[in-house]
Amino acid sequence: MRTTDKNEAALIARILAGEKELFHELIRPYERMVYLTLLSIVKNETDAEDGAQEAIINAYRHLVSFRGDAKFSTWLTTIAINEGRKRLRKAKGAAEDSLEEKTEAHEGDYTPAPLTDWREIPLEALERKELREALRVAVAELPDIYRQVFTLRDMEELNIDETAQALGINTGTVKVRLHRARMMLQKRLVPYLKTTVPARRGFFGRAQ
């Protein structure tokens, strides 16, 4: 068991024994993760924030059912995903097209885009605001099934198994979706990566 898991297990035991205020502390490292998970599903900031609060309160109410056979972060992510899906169903009306029903069936082009003058892209290109903005937009526009896997794996840095467990899909599917998501993003962002970089302004080239 890792140190974090041990500390968490101890915290959880104390919360369940009555020191409920400690739940604030338990949840703090995961606030961001819960929000991003919700955002990857509901795609709307206000709804994501509401959902994140709801998910965390749910986690508190059901803390006693956390068995410790999964990591706390994975358990919490599952609660967040369920909350997101619930909201989505409500918004869309009945089970018109649930997330799980979408498959890999639609064949697309998942090949990366070539870059010809990559060598000229220094670190400072990565510091540019436009690139961050472009990445946010590109992620938001990924098809749902790809965005969710990408969010858990590359934004929240869950591993492949945890991502599969949280989303209730198998690891092979996670790998396929992740690959496609990454290639779609690479393709979308190439034009920004190629843009000529302005004159150097220090190592990281911050514009301010």
Added chain:
Amino acid sequence: MKLDCKHVWEHISEYIDNTVDAKLREEIELHLEHCELCSAILDSTRNILVLTADDRTFELPVGYSERLHERLAKELESSGKDSEEE
């Protein structure tokens, strides 16, 4: 066996995650050594992942944490009183 570019692209994601087997890894690396195109694709994909994991790229709404803990505090307070009704 010599890999062509397309074959390398198919495995870029797994290569980054270090989940390709040793033999394939070696073949990919051999290919990367002399293929600037694939090296650039690999680098750019990696950079996108670095940027994705950077907290400044995907920011939380201002005041998110405060609002969350405020609501949580209310919940914790009330849970002591009427936990049986839950």
